[in-house]
Amino acid sequence: xxxxxxxxxxxxxxxxxxxxxxxxxxxxxxxxxxxxxxxxxxxxxxxxxxxxxxxxxxxxxxxxxxxxxxxxxxxxxxxxxxxxxxxxxxxxxxxxxxxxxxxxxxxxxxx
Amino acid sequence: xxxxxxxxxxxxxxxxxxxxxxxxxxxxxxxxxxxxxxxxxxxxxxxxxxxxxxxxxxxxxxxxxxxxxxxxxxxxxxxxxxxxxxxxxxxxxxxxxxxxxxxxxxxxxxxxxxxxxxxxxxxxxxxxxxxxxxxxxxxxxxxxxxxxxxxxxxxxxxxxxxxxxxxxxxxxxxxxxxxxxxxxxxxxxxxxxxxxxxxxxxxxxxxxxxxxxxxxxxxxxxxxxxxxxxxxxxxxxxxxxxxxxxxxxxxxxxxxxxxxxxxxxxxxxxxxxxxxxxxxxxxxxxxxxxxxxxxxxxxxxxxxxxxxxxxxxxxxxxxxxxxxxxxxxxxxxxxxxxxxxxxxxxxxxxxxxxxxxxxxxxxxxxxxxxxxxxxxxxxxxxxxxxxxxxxxxxxxxxxxxxxxxxxxxxxxxxxxxxxxxxxxxxxxxxxxxxxxxxxxxxxxxxxxxxxxxxxxxxxxxxxxxxxxxxxxxxxxxxxxxxxxxxxxxxxxxxxxxxxxxxx
Numbered sequence: 001x002x003x004x005x006x007x008x009x010x011x012x013x014x015x016x017x018x019x020x021x022x023x024x025x026x027x028x029x030x031x032x033x034x035x036x037x038x039x040x041x042x043x044x045x046x047x048x049x050x051x052x053x054x055x056x057x058x059x060x061x062x063x064x065x066x067x068x069x070x071x072x073x074x075x076x077x078x079x080x081x082x083x084x085x086x087x088x089x090x091x092x093x094x095x096x097x098x099x100x101x102x103x104x105x106x107x108x109x110x111x
Numbered sequence: 112x113x114x115x116x117x118x119x120x121x122x123x124x125x126x127x128x129x130x131x132x133x134x135x136x137x138x139x140x141x142x143x144x145x146x147x148x149x150x151x152x153x154x155x156x157x158x159x160x161x162x163x164x165x166x167x168x169x170x171x172x173x174x175x176x177x178x179x180x181x182x183x184x185x186x187x188x189x190x191x192x193x194x195x196x197x198x199x200x201x202x203x204x205x206x207x208x209x210x211x212x213x214x215x216x217x218x219x220x221x222x223x224x225x226x227x228x229x230x231x232x233x234x235x236x237x238x239x240x241x242x243x244x245x246x247x248x249x250x251x252x253x254x255x256x257x258x259x260x261x262x263x264x265x266x267x268x269x270x271x272x273x274x275x276x277x278x279x280x281x282x283x284x285x286x287x288x289x290x291x292x293x294x295x296x297x298x299x300x301x302x303x304x305x306x307x308x309x310x311x312x313x314x315x316x317x318x319x320x321x322x323x324x325x326x327x328x329x330x331x332x333x334x335x336x337x338x339x340x341x342x343x344x345x346x347x348x349x350x351x352x353x354x355x356x357x358x359x360x361x362x363x364x365x366x367x368x369x370x371x372x373x374x375x376x377x378x379x380x381x382x383x384x385x386x387x388x389x390x391x392x393x394x395x396x397x398x399x400x401x402x403x404x405x406x407x408x409x410x411x412x413x414x415x416x417x418x419x420x421x422x423x424x425x426x427x428x429x430x431x432x433x434x435x436x437x438x439x440x441x442x443x444x445x446x447x448x449x450x451x452x453x454x455x456x457x458x459x460x461x462x463x464x465x466x467x468x469x470x471x472x473x474x475x476x477x478x479x480x481x482x483x484x485x486x487x488x489x490x491x492x493x494x495x496x497x498x499x500x501x502x503x504x505x506x507x508x509x510x511x512x513x514x515x516x517x518x519x520x521x522x523x524x525x526x527x528x529x530x531x532x533x534x535x536x537x538x539x540x541x542x543x544x545x546x547x548x549x550x551x552x553x554x555x556x557x558x559x560x561x562x563x564x565x566x567x568x569x570x571x572x573x574x575x576x577x578x579x580x581x582x583x584x585x586x587x588x589x590x591x592x593x594x595x596x597x598x599x600x601x602x603x604x605x606x607x608x609x610x611x612x613x614x
Contacts, residue, residue: 002416003472004409048413069455074465076449077442081409093354093384095326102377103320103343105284106246 002049009062009072010079011047012054017076021066028063032056046083161192200224204240212247214255235274242281253286273299273310279530280314293321295530298537301544302585303592312342319344328355329420329480336482346372346382353385357421362386405442408433408470416473420480424489427477431495434470438463467494474498478549485551503549507558510542519568520576532573532582539566540589556597563590563601567609574613584613 010017013027034042035056044051045058065071100106165188172184196203200220208217218241222233238261245252261282276299284292299307299314315338322330328351335348346368353365369375369382411430415422446466447459457465475498491499517535547555566586574583587610594601 002476004412004469005416048409049417069450069453070457070462072453073446073449073455073457073462074469077405077446077466078409078469080406081413093326093328093351093381096323096381099320099323100317103316103374104243105317105320106243 002047004078005047005049005081006052007058007061008047008075008079009065010075011083012045012058012062013066014045014083017079024063024066028059031059035059048081048083050084162189165189165192197224204243209240209243210247212244212249214241214244214248214250215259217241217244218259218261232274235278238278239274239281242278242285245282245285253288256282256286273302273304273307276302276530276533277310277313279533280317283530284317289321291530291534293318294534294537296537297541298533301537301540303588304581304585312339315342315344319347323347332420333480333482341372343372343374343378346375346378350378350381350385352421354381354388355419356388357418404433404436404439405445408437412470412473415477419477420482422477422481423483424481424486427474427481428489428492428495430470431474431492431498434467435492435494438467442466470494471498475502478502481548484547485549487551499549503546503554506542506546506549510539510546510558511562513539513542514562514565517565517569519565519572529577529579529582532577532579536582536586552597556599559593559597559599560601563594563599566590567602567606570613571609574609580613584610587613 005011009015009024010019013024013031015024015027019027031042031054035054043054045054065075096102165185168188169182169185204217204221208220218237221240222237241259241261245256248255261278276295280292280295280299283289283295296314296317299310300318302311315334319331319334319338322328322334331344331351332348335342335344335346335351338344338348349365349368353362365382365385369378372378375382408430411426411433415426415430418426443459443463446462449455450457450459450462455462471494474495478499479502513535517539543558546558550558567590570583570586570590573579573586587606590601591603591606591610593599594603594606
């Protein structure tokens with residue numbers, strides 16, 4: 001996972017670099033609520049590398065990073081590229097469950 | 112009567128003889144697996160099921176008014192089954208015995224009919240087949256494998272073709288010990304003997320499928336690049352690269368490779384997905400007149416991260432240079448302004464250092480997956496050199512630790528130790544090659560100069576005390592070739608002679 005882009009709190013929370021601390025807090029809480037409810041729109045976030053999978057740990061870390069002004073200065077500087085939307089860039093395919101089985105190897109069944 | 116011409120009696124006698132002979136043949140090969148009571152019960156249960164099916168068929172024929180034909184049908188059916196059993200052992204193992212999880216019977220049947228199988232090492236082939244049955248079995252797999260002495264069995268068998276190594280790895284995987292299976296497959300995939308080509312292909316396919324199952328696509332790409340042209344792992348790598356938007360080759364090449372590669376049906380959904388993937392839009396580069404060093408560094412950074420394993424050393428060097436240019440009074444001034452606005456307490460100089468430390472992790476990660484060897488004469492900016500040296504130091508420590516653990520003397524290891532010895536050698540080779548990926552030839556020669564003596568002693572002990580000629584040969588041959596390539600002042604005559612004696 002790229003620390004520069006994929007862990008940047010501005011991309012994770014979908015905020016502009018000029019967002020206030022209050023806006024960051026509200027956006028984080030909103031995303032946490034949506035993730036808990038399983039809302040499809042909250043499952044990914046846009047980065048300059050394309051969409052990435054979002055989870056509650058990432059959101060909490062992003063909120064903590066933006067509460068610290070010293071950390072926020074660094075992440076602001078690193079958030080200089082626009083994030084691309086979900087269709088602009090290819091994403092890594094999910095793990096191929098059953099790849100071994102497809103070639104004739106079967107994982108042992110539980111005894 | 113027509114039934115008189117069907118030799119049912121001799122067929123049954125032949126079957127009984129075959130069952131008895133199977134026990135004898137295993138013993139003659141020095142195997143610990145014999146035709147046990149469990150195997151015989153498995154065999155007779157299947158035979159009884161077949162007879163019952165034939166009896167039902169004959170009864171149906173009788174009811175349908177074909178009474179006079181029933182014995183003929185019965186006899187012909189038995190003859191057909193016997194012929195199938197003798198002529199199509201592969202299909203019987205693949206479709207009947209292994210799916211039913213009949214471990215002993217699968218081993219025995221595969222061993223008995225080995226001349227009809229394609230694997231050049233029949234004993235290892237039988238263990239591989241039995242491993243497949245073991246995966247389906249619901250018994251305690253490790254205990255079953257140990258009770259049957261499979262590891263000991265392949266250790267005693269010929270190892271010249273490399274299939275014994277595959278058998279050990281398959282067995283470890285079937286028993287649920289996947290990390291050990293990975294290490295042994297790794298050793299098999301890296302073995303240099305030309306006679307091991309088929310075993311290497313098998314190992315590479317397992318490793319690629321295992322990596323795909325874990326979602327480790329960079330590993331799939333790396334394995335595919337090292338695979339032969341028509342290998343499935345190569346097609347998998349091509350498909351993954353196209354899916355990730357790294358079109359090193361065109362779609363026509365992908366289609367052509369799909370046609371010539373075996374097992375393309377398995378990969379068809381992935382091939383279609385790759386063909387449907389659109390190339391990445393790319394990050395908008397700065398206009399040529401815009402000289403914002405931070406934005407330029409970010410653009411190059413995004414391109415390098417997106418390239419993944421396809422990133423090139425020249426690209427990393429340009430990226431490192433771009434980040435170094437970020438360290439400027441303009442950046443300090445920009446950071447100072449934001450620090451004042453946000454009310455932060457960090458010093459602008461410290462903030463700049465923290466900013467420049469952020470890309471190190473990504474650069475280090477990219478170095479871990481880069482497929483291209485370090486080119487000679489690359490001009491390294493200080494950031495790149497510093498990250499490379501840190502990564503090399505960590506890899507060198509891991510390699511020296513692995514080499515240090517290799518035994519060079521003492522009493523021989525107990526018989527089933529051979530898979531462990533191969534796994535240890537596989538780990539050393541993997542660690543060496545990961546270090547070689549980031550090292551200049553002179554640096555690598557220095558590393559090998561420090562370690563060749565220990566490796567040579569280990570190989571000599573393996574050959575003399577353990578009788579493991581194949582493993583010792585693999586070590587000696589690799590040491591000789593590598594020392595020669597790098598110009599290491601080792602005892603080349605000794606290495607060459609040892610490789611010849613053990614080969």
